[in-house]
Amino acid sequence: MQSLLPHLERITGPRWVRHRRAELATYAMDGLPTRESPPAAVVMPGTREEVIAIVRELHRAGVPWVARGAGTGLSGGAVADPAAVMITLTRLNRILSIDPARRRAVVEPGAVNARLSEAALPFGLAYAPDPSSQAACTLGGNVAENAGGPHCLKYGVTANHITELEVVLPDGSTARLGSRGGEAWGPDLVGLFVGSEGMFGIAVEITTRLVPLPRAVRTSLADFGSIRAASEAVSAIIASGIVPAALEMMDQVCVRAVEASIYAAGYPTDAAAVLLVELDGSEEAVVGDGAVVDNLLAQHGARSITSASSPAERARLWQGRKKAFGAMGRLAPDLAVQDAVVPRSALPAVLDAVGAIGRRHELVVSNVFHAGDGNLHPNISFDRRDAQLAARVHQASGEIMEACVAAGGSITGEHGVGSDKRDYMPLIFDAATLDAMCAVRRVFDPLERANPGKVLPIHACREWRAGGVA
Amino acid sequence: MTGEERSNSGRTAVGSGASEPADSHDRFPTAVRQLSDRSSTAVPPLPDPLAPCVHCGFCLPACPTYLATGDESDSPRGRIVLMRALALGELPPTDDALAEHLDACLGCRGCEPVCPSGVQYGRGLEIARARLAEVRGLTPLARIVLGVFRRAWLWRPAFTAARWLRGTGLFGVVAGEGRMGFAAGMVAATTRHCEARSDEAIGSPRHPIASSAAPWPPRNAGRPTVLLFRGCVMDTLFTHVHDATRRTLEINGYDVVEADGQVCCGALHDHAGDVAAAKALAERNVRALADRADYVVVDSAGCGALLKDYGHLLGTEAAAAFGAKVRDVSELLAAAGPVPPGPLDLDVVYDAPCHLQHAQGVHAEPLRVLSAIPGLRLRMLPGSDKCCGSAGIYSLLKPDMARAVLDMKIAEIAAALPRPAYVTTGNPGCLMQIGAGLRAAGVPIHVVHPVELLDWAYLNSE
Ligand SMILES: Cc1cc2nc3c(=O)[nH]c(=O)nc-3n(C[C@H](O)[C@H](O)[C@H](O)COP(=O)(O)OP(=O)(O)OC[C@H]3O[C@@H](n4cnc5c(N)ncnc54)[C@H](O)[C@@H]3O)c2cc1C
Ligand code: SF4
Numbered sequence: 001m002q003s004l005l006p007h008l009e010r011i012t013g014p015r016w017v018r019h020r021r022a023e024l025a026t027y028a029m030d031g032l033p034t035r036e037s038p039p040a041a042v043v044m045p046g047t048r049e050e051v052i053a054i055v056r057e058l059h060r061a062g063v064p065w066v067a068r069g070a071g072t073g074l075s076g077g078a079v080a081d082p083a084a085v086m087i088t089l090t091r092l093n094r095i096l097s098i099d100p101a102r103r104r105a106v107v108e109p110g111a112v113n114a115r116l117s118e119a120a121l122p123f124g125l126a127y128a129p130d131p132s133s134q135a136a137c138t139l140g141g142n143v144a145e146n147a148g149g150p151h152c153l154k155y156g157v158t159a160n161h162i163t164e165l166e167v168v169l170p171d172g173s174t175a176r177l178g179s180r181g182g183e184a185w186g187p188d189l190v191g192l193f194v195g196s197e198g199m200f201g202i203a204v205e206i207t208t209r210l211v212p213l214p215r216a217v218r219t220s221l222a223d224f225g226s227i228r229a230a231s232e233a234v235s236a237i238i239a240s241g242i243v244p245a246a247l248e249m250m251d252q253v254c255v256r257a258v259e260a261s262i263y264a265a266g267y268p269t270d271a272a273a274v275l276l277v278e279l280d281g282s283e284e285a286v287v288g289d290g291a292v293v294d295n296l297l298a299q300h301g302a303r304s305i306t307s308a309s310s311p312a313e314r315a316r317l318w319q320g321r322k323k324a325f326g327a328m329g330r331l332a333p334d335l336a337v338q339d340a341v342v343p344r345s346a347l348p349a350v351l352d353a354v355g356a357i358g359r360r361h362e363l364v365v366s367n368v369f370h371a372g373d374g375n376l377h378p379n380i381s382f383d384r385r386d387a388q389l390a391a392r393v394h395q396a397s398g399e400i401m402e403a404c405v406a407a408g409g410s411i412t413g414e415h416g417v418g419s420d421k422r423d424y425m426p427l428i429f430d431a432a433t434l435d436a437m438c439a440v441r442r443v444f445d446p447l448e449r450a451n452p453g454k455v456l457p458i459h460a461c462r463e464w465r466a467g468g469v470a
Numbered sequence: 471m472t473g474e475e476r477s478n479s480g481r482t483a484v485g486s487g488a489s490e491p492a493d494s495h496d497r498f499p500t501a502v503r504q505l506s507d508r509s510s511t512a513v514p515p516l517p518d519p520l521a522p523c524v525h526c527g528f529c530l531p532a533c534p535t536y537l538a539t540g541d542e543s544d545s546p547r548g549r550i551v552l553m554r555a556l557a558l559g560e561l562p563p564t565d566d567a568l569a570e571h572l573d574a575c576l577g578c579r580g581c582e583p584v585c586p587s588g589v590q591y592g593r594g595l596e597i598a599r600a601r602l603a604e605v606r607g608l609t610p611l612a613r614i615v616l617g618v619f620r621r622a623w624l625w626r627p628a629f630t631a632a633r634w635l636r637g638t639g640l641f642g643v644v645a646g647e648g649r650m651g652f653a654a655g656m657v658a659a660t661t662r663h664c665e666a667r668s669d670e671a672i673g674s675p676r677h678p679i680a681s682s683a684a685p686w687p688p689r690n691a692g693r694p695t696v697l698l699f700r701g702c703v704m705d706t707l708f709t710h711v712h713d714a715t716r717r718t719l720e721i722n723g724y725d726v727v728e729a730d731g732q733v734c735c736g737a738l739h740d741h742a743g744d745v746a747a748a749k750a751l752a753e754r755n756v757r758a759l760a761d762r763a764d765y766v767v768v769d770s771a772g773c774g775a776l777l778k779d780y781g782h783l784l785g786t787e788a789a790a791a792f793g794a795k796v797r798d799v800s801e802l803l804a805a806a807g808p809v810p811p812g813p814l815d816l817d818v819v820y821d822a823p824c825h826l827q828h829a830q831g832v833h834a835e836p837l838r839v840l841s842a843i844p845g846l847r848l849r850m851l852p853g854s855d856k857c858c859g860s861a862g863i864y865s866l867l868k869p870d871m872a873r874a875v876l877d878m879k880i881a882e883i884a885a886a887l888p889r890p891a892y893v894t895t896g897n898p899g900c901l902m903q904i905g906a907g908l909r910a911a912g913v914p915i916h917v918v919h920p921v922e923l924l925d926w927a928y929l930n931s932e
C-alpha cells in the first residue's frame with residue numbers, strides 16, 4: 001500500500017490523498033453507525049480523467065476500492081475494509097448543463113441532489129427523486145443506491161429518472177450506457193447500473209430527467225389514535241385510485257423526537273401516528289382529490305386534518321419529516337435505520353409485529369416511512385458502546401426482516417443491501433438466483449475489486465467461482 | 471436532563487440571552503426521555519455535547535470547509551469523529567493530522583442550526599481546542615497574535631498606526647492579490663464608505679463614566695441606558711461604526727454611556743483554546759462593565775457572542791448576570807422600531823455574521839433595521855448562512871483555507887444581480903475579509919456595517 005501512495009499522489013496531487021490514521025477514521029462509517037472500518041487510503045479525484053487514472057492504477061496494483069459520495073448511505077455501502085482504497089467523488093460536483101427544452105440535466109457524480117433541483121427551479125423544473133437526505137447526498141450515491149424519496153410514490157425512483165451514464169469500469173476503461181433522450185433500444189443497461197451499489201464501476205457523468213413543477217400542491221397532516229387506523233387509512237387512499245404525490249407516516253416516538261428538535265413542525269405529540277398526504281397536479285384535480293382524501297382519512301378515524309395554507313407552512317411540515325432520522329439522535333447516540341418493503345395490505349399487521357419485537361427485546365423502536373409505497377423504516381435507538389444492547393439490536397433487526405419477508409415483503413426498499421443487509425439476502429433469494437447475480441457482477445468486474453464484500457453473500461460468490469454448485 | 475447537565479464541559483452552562491438550539495433539550499418530552507434513559511442503562515450517556523451525533527451527514531452542506539474541499543476530515547461530522555476519538559483516548563492530542571483538521575475548523579458553528587439531533591458542536595470544539603492547546607501549546611504565530619490582543623499597549627498603537635496609514639490612502643493603492651496585498655485590502659476595507667454626520671451635529675457628546683467608583687449617571691426620564699463595548703479592532707479601525715452606533719441608539723431613545731477599564735473581549739483567545747487568557751480578559755471586562763447600565767451594546771458580532779457567554783466561560787453568577795445584559799446593536803434598534811429614517815436609493819445585500827446568526831441566534835433584527843430604510847433595496851446574500859472565512863485570527867493562521875472559503879462568498883456577491891452598491895454585515899472580521907476579497911477580485915462593491923447605513927439614512931431624514 002505504501003508503494004501505491006506516491007502513484008496516487010502523482011495523479012491528484014498530495015493534498016488529495018489522505019492516509020493518516022485520524023483522516024482515515026473520518027471515513028470509517030457512512031450514515032449507518034454500526035459498520036465501522038477505516039480504509040487504507042482516501043483519494044479525492046478532481047476530474048473525470050483523474051478518476052480513470054486512479055482506477056487504472058488500482059487495477060494495475062491489484063488493490064480493491066470503494067467509491068464514496070457524501071457517505072449518507074444507510075447500509076454500510078460506502079465503507080472500505082483496511083485493504084481497500086476509498087475513492088471520494090465529492091470534488092466532482094458540477095452541474096454541467098441544464099436543457100430546459102428537453103428537460104434534461106447533465107451532472108458530475110458528486111453533485112448534491114438538492115442543488116440540482118435548485119438549479120432547475122428557474123426553469124420551472126425539478127429533479128423528482130427526493131430522498132430525505134437530499135440536502136447532503138450525491139447523485140452518484142443516488143444512482144448507486146437507486147434512491148427513493150417521499151415523492152417517488154407518484155414520480156418513480158432514481159431508476160426512472162436517469163437516461164444516460166458514463167461509467168468507469170473496474171479495469172479503468174469507460175463506457176456510455178443509455179442515451180440522452182432515454183429512447184429504449186437494446187437491453188436496459190442504465191437500469192442495470194442504477195442500484196448496483198458501487199459494484200459495477202463508478203458513474204462519472206449522469207444525465208437525468210427533469211420534471212415540470214406541479215401547478216398546484218396540497219399538503220395535509222392527519223393524526224390518528226392508533227397506528228392501525230393510520231395504516232388502514234393509507235390502504236383506503238391507495239385503493240381509491242388516487243395517486244398522492246407523497247404519503248408518509250410517522251409514529252409517536254418519531255413525532256416526539258422531531259417536535260423536540262429545531263425542525264419542530266407542529267405535529268401533535270399525543271397522536272399514535274401522523275400521516276402526511278401531498279396531492280399535486282392541476283388546481284381542479286387537487287381540490288377534487290383533496291375532498292375525497294379528507295373523507296377517507298376521516299372515515300378511518302383521523303382525529304384532525306390540517307392543510308398547509310402557505311408554502312412556508314408546507315415546507316415546515318416537510319422539514320419535520322425529512323429531518324426525522326437525524327432528530328432521533330435525541331433519543332440515543334446511535335440509530336439503526338431499517339429499510340424494508342411490505343405489501344401495503346400487510347402494513348397494519350407488520351407494524352404490530354415490529355412493535356412486538358421491539359418490546360420483546362426492550363428496545364426503543366420508532367417508525368417513519370413511505371407508507372404509500374409500503375416502504376418501512378423501523379428505527380432502533382441504542383448506544384453502540386453497550387455491547388449487550390447492540391447484540392439485541394442486531395437480533396431484533398433480523399427478526400424484523402424476517403417478519404417483513406414472511407408478510408411477502410423484501411429486505412430493502414431504497415437504502416440498499418451494502419454490508420448491513422448482505423446476510424439477509426438468502427432470506428429472499430435462492431442460491432441459483434444469487435449465483436446469477438454474481439455472474440452479472442463479474443461481467444462488469446471479473447476480479448471483484450469494486451466494493452468487494454458488499455451486497456452478495458461471500459459464500460454465494462465463492463460457490464459460483466468453484467463451479468456454480470448451489 | 472437539562473441543557474446544563476448535558477454540556478459537561480467543566481464549565482456551567484448558564485442562560486446568556488443567546489438562544490441556542492441546544493436549549494431545546496429542556497423541551498424534551500418526558501416520556502421519550504425516559505425511554506432513552508432506559509435503553510442505555512448499562513452505559514451512562516456519553517457525557518459530552520457531541521453525544522447526540524448519529525452520523526447522518528446533514529451538517530456536511532452547511533460547512534464552508536467541507537464545501538471548499540469535499541473532504542470529510544474537514545467536515546463537522548468528521549471533526550466530531552476526531553473529537554470523540556480524542557475524548558476517548560483513541561487518538562492522542564499529539565496526533566498532527568487530528569490537530570490539523572480541528573485547526574482548520576472556522577468555529578463558525580454553521581453546522582449547529584442544521585443538526586436535527588441538537589449536537590452542540592461549538593461546545594465540543596471548545597473542549598477539544600482547550601485540550602490541544604494544553605498539550606501542544608499554541609503555534610508561534612497564534613501565540614504572537616493572541617499576545618498582542620491581550621495587551622492594549624501593543625494593539626492600540628499598532629491599529630492606530632494602521633488607521634493613520636489608511637488615512638493616506640496607501641492601503642487602497644497596494645490592496646490586491648498576494649498576502650501583503652490582501653492584508654492591505656483588509657485595512658482598506660475598514661474605511662468609512664458612506665456619509666455620516668459629525669458627532670457635533672447630533673449634539674450628544676459621550677458621557678464617560680470616569681471610574682468604577684463614579685456615581686450612576688442621572689437618567690434621562692425613561693430612557694434606558696446602554697454601555698458601549700468598545701473592543702480592540704472596533705475601537706481603532708472602526709471608530710466610525712462606534713460613532714454610528716452611538717448616534718442611531720440616541721435617536722432611538724437610548725442613553726449611550728461609556729466606561730473605562732474595558733479590554734479585548736477574549737473571543738480570539740477562547741476560539742484558539744487559550745482559555746486562561748480569555749478568562750483573564752473576561753474578568754477584567756466584567757469588573758469594568760457590570761452594573762453600569764441597563765444594557766451593554768456591542769456592534770461586533772464576534773465580541774457580542776462571547777460577552778453573552780461570559781457566564782459559561784467564567785462560571786460565576788456575576789458573569790452570567792453581565793452576559794444577560796449584552797445585546798447586539800441590531801437587537802436594541804429593532805426593539806425600538808427603529809425610528810423611521812430618511813430614504814437611501816441603494817441596492818444592498820446583507821450577509822449575516824456567523825457569530826450573530828449561529829452563535830447568538832440573532833437573525834431577524836438586522837434585517838428589520840435595514841428594511842426600515844425607505845428606498846433601500848435589501849436582499850439576503852445567497853449562502854448568507856455560510857462563513858466568509860474570516861473567523862477571528864483564522865484568516866492569518868490558515869490563509870489557504872480562509873481564501874478558499876472566501877472565494878465562495880465573493881463568487882456569490884459577484885453573481886448578485888442587480889449589482890449591489892454595498893455588502894452589509896455586522897462584524898469587523900467579516901467586513902475586513904469580504905472587503906479585501908472584493909478588492910482582490912476587482913469587484914467594485916464596498917462593505918459597510920448595517921448601523922452605518924441607518925446612520926446615513928437618518929442624515930437624509932430632515
Ligand atoms: C437522514 C437520512 C435520510 C435518508 N433518506 C433516504 C430516503 O428517503 N431515500 C433513500 O433512498 N435513501 C435515503 N437515505 C440513504 C442515502 O442518503 C442514500 O442511499 C443516498 O443515495 C446515498 O448517497 P451518498 O452520496 O451519500 O452515497 P454514499 O453513502 O457515499 O455511497 C452509497 C453507495 O454508492 C456508491 N457510490 C457512491 N458514488 C458512486 C458513483 N459515483 N458511482 C458508483 N457508485 C457510487 C458507494 O460505493 C456506496 O456503495 C437517507 C440517509 C440518511 C442519513
Ligand atoms: S447533522 Fe448532527 S447528527 Fe447529523 S452528522 Fe452532523 S452533527 Fe451528527
Ligand code: SF4
Pocket residue numbers: 532533534535536544545546549574575576577578579580581582591857
Ligand atoms: S464550525 Fe463551521 S467550519 Fe467548523 S465544522 Fe462547523 S460548519 Fe464547519
